[in-house]
Every structure is written in C-alpha cells, then in structure tokens.
Amino acid sequence: MELTDIAIKFGLIIVIFLISLVVAMYSTYAERKIAAFFQDRMGPNRAGPGGMFQPLADGMKMFMKEEIIPTNATPFLFIVGPSLAILTACIGSAVIPWGQNFVIGDKIIPLQVTDINVGILYIFGVVSLGVYGVMIGGWASNNKYSLLGAIRAASQNISYEISMGLSIIALLLVTGTLSLGEIAQQQHGWHWNVIYQPVGFILFLVCAFAETNRTPFDLPECETELVGGYHTEYSSMKLGFYLFAEYINMFISSAVMATLYWGGYNYPGMDWVTAHVGPVIGPLIGTAVFFAKIFAFIFFFMWVRWTIPRFRYDQLMDLGWKILIPLAIANIVVTGIVITLLN
Amino acid sequence: MSTFYFIAFLSIFFSILVISAKNPVHSILYLILTFFTFTIHYILMNAQFLAIVNFIVYMGAILVLFLYTLMLINLNKESEPVKPFMVKIAAVFGGGILAVALVSSLKSLGVSDPVVLKNPELGLVKNLGKVLFNEFLLPFEVSSVLLLSAMVGAVLLATKDPKEPKVTI
Numbered sequence: 001m002e003l004t005d006i007a008i009k010f011g012l013i014i015v016i017f018l019i020s021l022v023v024a025m026y027s028t029y030a031e032r033k034i035a036a037f038f039q040d041r042m043g044p045n046r047a048g049p050g051g052m053f054q055p056l057a058d059g060m061k062m063f064m065k066e067e068i069i070p071t072n073a074t075p076f077l078f079i080v081g082p083s084l085a086i087l088t089a090c091i092g093s094a095v096i097p098w099g100q101n102f103v104i105g106d107k108i109i110p111l112q113v114t115d116i117n118v119g120i121l122y123i124f125g126v127v128s129l130g131v132y133g134v135m136i137g138g139w140a141s142n143n144k145y146s147l148l149g150a151i152r153a154a155s156q157n158i159s160y161e162i163s164m165g166l167s168i169i170a171l172l173l174v175t176g177t178l179s180l181g182e183i184a185q186q187q188h189g190w191h192w193n194v195i196y197q198p199v200g201f202i203l204f205l206v207c208a209f210a211e212t213n214r215t216p217f218d219l220p221e222c223e224t225e226l227v228g229g230y231h232t233e234y235s236s237m238k239l240g241f242y243l244f245a246e247y248i249n250m251f252i253s254s255a256v257m258a259t260l261y262w263g264g265y266n267y268p269g270m271d272w273v274t275a276h277v278g279p280v281i282g283p284l285i286g287t288a289v290f291f292a293k294i295f296a297f298i299f300f301f302m303w304v305r306w307t308i309p310r311f312r313y314d315q316l317m318d319l320g321w322k323i324l325i326p327l328a329i330a331n332i333v334v335t336g337i338v339i340t341l342l343n
Numbered sequence: 344m345s346t347f348y349f350i351a352f353l354s355i356f357f358s359i360l361v362i363s364a365k366n367p368v369h370s371i372l373y374l375i376l377t378f379f380t381f382t383i384h385y386i387l388m389n390a391q392f393l394a395i396v397n398f399i400v401y402m403g404a405i406l407v408l409f410l411y412t413l414m415l416i417n418l419n420k421e422s423e424p425v426k427p428f429m430v431k432i433a434a435v436f437g438g439g440i441l442a443v444a445l446v447s448s449l450k451s452l453g454v455s456d457p458v459v460l461k462n463p464e465l466g467l468v469k470n471l472g473k474v475l476f477n478e479f480l481l482p483f484e485v486s487s488v489l490l491l492s493a494m495v496g497a498v499l500l501a502t503k504d505p506k507e508p509k510v511t512i
Binding site: 124135140 | 349368372375391392395396398400402403404407408410414415468510
C-alpha cells in the first residue's frame with residue numbers, strides 16, 4: 001500500500017465520520033421539526049433562521065452541563081457505557097459502499113473504507129455489540145429503573161437479532177455474496193433486491209427499528225414505566241452520547257437498508273447520466289442518490305415514531321418470536337425453492 | 344509474529360482477570376475482552392468467517408445472555424454462599440493435581456509442530472462452505488440435530504406441565 005492510498009483511506013474515514021456526526025446532529029433537528037409538523041406545531045424556531053442552529057445550541061448545552069456520577073454507581077463502567085455506545089455506532093460505517101469508484105487519471109479510488117468479504121456479517125456483529133453500551137451503562141448506574149431498561153434492551157436485541165439474521169440469509173441466497181460492495185454492484189439497472197426479497201426487506205426493517213431502540217420498540221427507555229430507562233442516571237454529554245448513538249445507529253441502519261435492498265448508489269438511467277457527465281461527476285450523483293435514499297429512510301423512522309404508539313413488552317416479544325421468526329424461516333424456504341426451480 | 348505474542352499475552356492476561364475478578368459482572372466483561380482477543384487471533388490466521396462468527400455468537404449473543412442472567416441475580420455480599428474450610432482445601436488440592444497433570448502432559452508433547460495449511464485461503468467463507476457441505480456434511484447436519492434437541496429440551500423445561508391445574512389469581 002502506497003502512502004497516497006493510506007492518505008486517501010484516512011481522508012475517507014474522517015469524511016465519513018464527520019458526515020455521520022453532522023447527519024446525527026441534524027437528525028435531532030429534523031426529528032423535532034417533523035414531530036412539530038405531525039402535531040401541527042412550529043417546532044424549534046428561535047436559534048438562527050428557522051431554528052437551524054438548534055442542534056449547535058443543544059450540543060453546547062450538553063457540554064456545559066454539570067457531570068454527575070452517582071455515589072453508588074461503578075464510576076469506570078458508568079463512563080464506559082456511553083463511550084461503547086457511540087463507538088459501536090460509529091464503526092459500522094466502515095463497510096458501506098458510499099458510491100461508485102472514482103477514476104482520476106489511472107488511479108481508482110473506491111468510496112468504501114474496506115470491502116471485506118464478510119461485510120454483512122461485520123455489520124451484524126457491530127449491531128449485536130451495540131447492546132453492551134446500554135447494558136453496561138444501565139448496570140453501572142446502580143438504579144433499578146436503569147437495570148430494568150438494560151435488561152429489556154438485552155432481551156429485545158437478542159430476540160430481534162435472530163429474525164434479522166434469518167432475513168439476511170434469504171438475501172444471501174439471492175445475492176450469493178457477503179460483500180456489501182458486490183451487493184451494491186449487482187443491483188445495477190433495476191435489479192434491486194427489494195423486488196426479489198420484499199418479505200425479507202420488511203422483516204429487516206422491523207428488526208432495524210427494534211435494534212436501534214426506536215418507537216414503537218423503544219421499551220428500554222419507556223418513560224411511562226421506567227422514568228428514563230437505561231439512561232435515568234445520566235446527565236450532560238454522557239446522556240448526549242447515548243442519544244447521539246441512537247441517531248448515528250439510525251443513519252447507519254438506513255444506509256445498510258439502502259445498500260442491501262434499495263440498490264445502494266444505483267438509480268434508473270445511471271449509465272446514460274454517467275456517459276454524459278464524465279467519470280467524476282457521475283459517481284458523485286450516485287452518492288447523492290444514495291444519501292437521498294438514506295434520508296428517506298431516516299424520515300420513515302421519524303414518521304413511524306410520531307404515528308405509532310409504543311408496544312407493550314409482551315407484545316414486543318410475541319411479535320419477535322411468534323411472528324417474525326417463523327415468517328423469516330418460511331421466507332428462506334420459499335426463496336430456496338424458487339432459486340432451485342429457476343436454475 | 345510479534346502481533347501474535349502481544350495478542351496471546353492479552354488473551355491470557357484477560358482470562359486470568361476473569362477468574363480473579365471479585366465481581367461476577369466484571370469477570371463477564373473481562374471474558375468479553377478475552378473473546379475479542381480470540382477474534383483477533385482468527386483474523387491473524389486469515390479465518391475471516393470464524394472470526395466474525397466468534398464475534399457475533401460469543402461476544403454478541405452468548406455473553407449478552409450471561410450478563411443478562413447475572414444482572415438478574417442478587418449479588419450482594421450477604422447472599423454469597425460461605426464454603427466450609429475443608430471444601431476450600433479440597434479445591435486447592437484438586438486444582439494442584441490438575442495443574443500437575445496438565446504440565447506433565449504438555450511436557451511429553453514436545454515442541455509445537457506448526458501445521459501448514461495446503462490452502463491458506465481456507466478460512467474464507469466460500470472455501471469453508473465448500474468443505475463443510477461436501478466433506479463434512481454428515482457431522483455438520485448431526486450437530487444441527489444436537490442443537491435442535493437442546494432447544495426442544497429448553498422449551499420443555501420452560502413450559503409448565505399441562506396436567507397441573509392452572510393457578511388463577
């Protein structure tokens with residue numbers, strides 16, 4: 001690996017990291033604006049034009065607030081909890097293909113940090129690791145509500161991981177590869193996986209809601225029963241990290257869904273556009289389309305949050321174990337039979 | 344090679360911490376770190392699939408369940424079982440004998456003989472799948488039956504006996 005390659009990778013990682021943070025920051029603003037729209041209110045409109053600087057003001061407030069570590073908490077783990085949450089949220093973006101390869105001169109610059117050939121499983125592993133931040137934080141707070149929230153998060157994550165994994169297996173039968181870069185390439189020209197795997201996509205979507213702890217599955221922070229759930233004892237930026245991690249998770253899972261099922265950076269008429277605008281602008285348009293898909297998914301997350309009420313905990317478990325898992329297994333069997341018959 | 348020694352040192356270090364930690368939750372957290380170092384070992388051996396499966400299954404699922412169970416148990420000092428003195432002596436004695444047996448067996452084993460794989464890319468998903476589903480199909484399927492029977496057993500233990508009268512509140 002040459003020095004320029006390393007520099008390019010390094011730059012790409014920093015850019016993706018910054019983009020995730022900015023998107024997460026402005027997701028909080030979008031969330032409040034969308035909530036306001038759904039409830040016929042104005043939403044934040046004081047800081048800057050149309051409340052544009054509200055996330056900056058919120059971030060400043062989070063940093064400036066007094067840090068409190070409860071007397072009975074385990075201090076080290078109390079800090080490790082939110083750090084792990086934000087770490088696992090950020091490392092997921094490493095395998096996502098953000099666009100087609102750039103060709104500048106004779107140099108090919110891939111818009112993907114690394115294309116390991118177990119890309120999907122890597123994402124899956126990062127998702128399953130995400131629960132540790134919540135669990136450790138909830139336990140270290142030494143508060144019964146936090147502990148209950150942490151335990152709920154753990155059992156919810158494990159239950160929904162199973163159907164998520166099973167829905168991914170059906171997708172793998174169709175694509176025949178585990179690398180996200182190849183999956184994005186295969187969907188070129190309307191071969192979007194959502195057409196071949198509609199049930200799998202819906203299963204994945206439901207599980208993504210559960211894994212990111214979004215309403216209607218945000219039982220770990222159900223404030224009517226658990227005060228604040230796992231982050232009851234948290235204040236200042238440590239609380240901010242938990243909330244931020246949720247928005248980054250939402251961004252990453254939207255990107256994963258767009259890559260796996262909705263064609264990634266592919267769009268109709270792509271070849272024609274690329275032939276007309278050249279090899280530099282073309283991939284950029286693809287990346288813009290990819291981001292448009294991501295934002296559509298983020299909007300969907302928020303739309304659901306302000307439309308559907310929260311589940312009861314037993315309903316959540318029933319949905320996961322008695323509906324989603326059998327459905328996912330049936331999906332695998334049907335996909336397998338269809339593929340065998342067609343070949 | 345130096346990476347291997349560093350990671351191997353970390354594995355042993357964390358596994359010693361697992362058994363020496365006073366708080367069971369801490370020892371589970373050290374166990375998570377130990378499994379993470381195992382994942383790095385697999386990557387060093389170019390066994391990507393095993394690495395990621397170890398990551399998902401052990402770190403992501405089984406240890407979460409361990410933590411989950413431990414968090415539900417009351418871990419106060421008062422509820423700790425007090426073992427009689429004789430049991431402790433017996434435990435030390437038994438452990439010592441095990442150590443002697445291990446050391447002597449390791450000594451008779453001689454120097455390590457590194458196995459060189461015929462195909463260095465064996466650990467990649469494609470090759471591993473081909474080997475599993477061609478050469479080792481029968482053991483693979485039999486082990487899945489084993490897992491299924493364990494699952495059925497767990498469900499059987501968890502559900503109540505239908506003959507018992509239902510408790511109405």
